Amino acid sequence: MSHADSANPLSRADRSRDEHHGTVAVILAAGQGTRMRSALPKVLHEVLGRPLVHFPILAAMAAGVSRVVVVVGHGRDQVEASVRKVAPGAVFAVQAEQRGTANAVMAAVPELGDARRVLILSGDVPGPSVETLSALLSAPSMTTGPAPSLTVVGFTADDPTGYGRLVTGADGHLLAIVEHKDAVRAGHNLVVAERRCNAGIYLIDRELLELTLSRVAGDNAQGEFYLTDVARFAAEAGRPGIVHLVSEAAEVEGVNDRSQLAKSESRLRKVRNLEFMRSGVTLLDPERIRIGFDVTIEADVVLGPDVTLSGRTVVESGVVIGQGTVVKDSSIAANAEILPYCVLDEAEVGARATVGPFAHLRPGTRLLEKAKVGNFVETKKTTLGRGAKANHLSYLGDCDVGEESNIGAGTITCNYDGLNKHRTRIGARVFVGSNTEIVAPCHLGDESVVGAGTTVTLDVPAGALAISRAPQVNLEGWATRRGPFARKRARTPSGQGEH
Ligand code: UD1
Numbered sequence: 330m331s332h333a334d335s336a337n338p339l340s341r342a343d344r345s346r347d348e349h350h351g352t353v354a355v356i357l358a359a360g361q362g363t364r365m366r367s368a369l370p371k372v373l374h375e376v377l378g379r380p381l382v383h384f385p386i387l388a389a390m391a392a393g394v395s396r397v398v399v400v401v402g403h404g405r406d407q408v409e410a411s412v413r414k415v416a417p418g419a420v421f422a423v424q425a426e427q428r429g430t431a432n433a434v435m436a437a438v439p440e441l442g443d444a445r446r447v448l449i450l451s452g453d454v455p456g457p458s459v460e461t462l463s464a465l466l467s468a469p470s471m472t473t474g475p476a477p478s479l480t481v482v483g484f485t486a487d488d489p490t491g492y493g494r495l496v497t498g499a500d501g502h503l504l505a506i507v508e509h510k511d512a513v514r515a516g517h518n519l520v521v522a523e524r525r526c527n528a529g530i531y532l533i534d535r536e537l538l539e540l541t542l543s544r545v546a547g548d549n550a551q552g553e554f555y556l557t558d559v560a561r562f563a564a565e566a567g568r569p570g571i572v573h574l575v576s577e578a579a580e581v582e583g584v585n586d587r588s589q590l591a592k593s594e595s596r597l598r599k600v601r602n603l604e605f606m607r608s609g610v611t612l613l614d615p616e617r618i619r620i621g622f623d624v625t626i627e628a629d630v631v632l633g634p635d636v637t638l639s640g641r642t643v644v645e646s647g648v649v650i651g652q653g654t655v656v657k658d659s660s661i662a663a664n665a666e667i668l669p670y671c672v673l674d675e676a677e678v679g680a681r682a683t684v685g686p687f688a689h690l691r692p693g694t695r696l697l698e699k700a701k702v703g704n705f706v707e708t709k710k711t712t713l714g715r716g717a718k719a720n721h722l723s724y725l726g727d728c729d730v731g732e733e734s735n736i737g738a739g740t741i742t743c744n745y746d747g748l749n750k751h752r753t754r755i756g757a758r759v760f761v762g763s764n765t766e767i768v769a770p771c772h773l774g775d776e777s778v779v780g781a782g783t784t785v786t787l788d789v790p791a792g793a794l795a796i797s798r799a800p801q802v803n804l805e806g807w808a809t810r811r812g813p814f815a816r817k818r819a820r821t822p823s824g825q826g827e828h
């Protein structure tokens with residue numbers, strides 16, 4: 330890669346798009362995924378917060394295909410809506426009945442346009458790397474002889490159960506792909522013992538695809554139209570495919586059930602956590618930390634055990650996030666500290682602010698620089714100005730707090746009157762005493778003070794003291810005569826109370 334390319338990654342993508350012009354990606358995503366036992370279509374189950382079907386689509390686009398066709402059927406509307414989020418330009422082909430992978434590709438043929446080559450990917454294989462797909466797409470131009478018309482991505486499985494087996498001739502050419510069930514049913518022990526498996530990723534010439542697809546019949550153990558039969562027909566036509574073996578099986582393992590889903594998640598989590606550690610992020614016990622795909626973390630951040638970061642979260646340098654904290658779609662600015670067991674959702678935490686332990690920042694929370702939110706405080710649609718503090722046991726909803734103000738323990742903004750929400754505006758350097766309710770809409774002027782235990786129902790002018798609790802009365806000697814200890818003493822014959 331030239332220096333100019335590394336400085337501008339777009340130029341590389343543009344170039345590969347040109348290179349692979351005429352290659353259309355077809356993603357098979359119409360199946361129900363019976364083995365998941367789920368109401369949700371299988372390809373929408375998520376790995377690290379990303380739906381399975383997004384992985385092959387994003388990888389194919391990054392590898393530079395000219396167009397993406399997604400075959401949908403089961404849960405069609407849901408799958409289409411999810412795909413549109415990452416690939417607005419994707420075209421959908423409908424497979425009315427799920428009669429097998431060849432039948433699915435057949436449904437995509439009318440959408441192939443003038444494509445000369447087709448890259449077929451399974452919607453339930455989350456791993457394929459951009460590198461693998463790019464290598465696959467570029468291979469023909471690198472060979473000296475005639476380009477193969479069919480390349481099948483393979484891997485060597487420790488346990489090949491359930492996968493199609495790759496059957497090759499002495500010269501290494503692909504003769505057939507035999508599905509596990511069919512190999513077992515036919516008693517082909519050599520094939521059953523074969524550990525080289527079909528990853529469900531194929532690059533095939535358009536005309537060879539159409540020629541061989543037309544020959545596929547459903548005469549097999551599952552009564553389905555197998556795309557894998559294309560390999561045998563290509564060999565019979567004198568144009569056998571070749572196998573592109575990936576070195577790490579896990580990269581292309583499919584997800585058919587929940588245990589494979591968990592395995593895939595744990596693999597991708599490890600890969601991602603390693604990337605973060607290499608880029609300068611400290612993970613205390615990385616096995617227990619989960620970081621979603623759209624999360625950005627700068628160097629010199631420390632994440633404690635059981636931290637989960639998801640959505641479009643951004644964490645700037647010097648931030649420390651304590652054990653068990655869960656953050657979604659939030660930004661945390663430089664050197665802020667989030668203590669253990671906090672929940673942040675669509676919140677903005679300013680530089681050097683402190684949150685927690687046990688704080689809940691709900692959507693619309695903004696903490697400016699050096700603001701502080703302590704234990705058992707809940708905030709929603711609330712801004713805390715620079716250096717403002719709410720250290721203990723409070724609910725602040727629909728509220729603006731000015732700089733350096735102090736919100737006492739147990740303060741509650743009464744923002745909801747049963748019908749509508751109202752805002753509370755608290756100025757700068759205001760002191761709100763403990764156990765205070767502020768009935769919104771309400772405005773506390775700059776540098777005002779609210780006495781502890783007050784229910785604030787009226788606006789407080791700047792510099793004023795608001796106090797609403799009943800004045801205290803002391804009755805001299807009352808407790809000595811009538812308090813609980815006095816009554817206990819009266820009951821014991823000796824007149825000696827027990828303490
Ligand atoms: C398939 C391959 C197998 C390979 C494995 C790799 C066939 C016959 N077998 O098996 O050789 O080792 O993938 O993971 O192709 N789909 C449709 N319409 C259908 C049926 C399936 O769109 O009618 C989609 C599914 O949504 C899924 C993909 O095709 O995303 C693969 O289907 P699946 O049933 O999971 O195939 P496997 O049994 O895993």
Ligand code: CA
Pocket residue numbers: 451453583584585
């Ligand atoms: Ca599968």
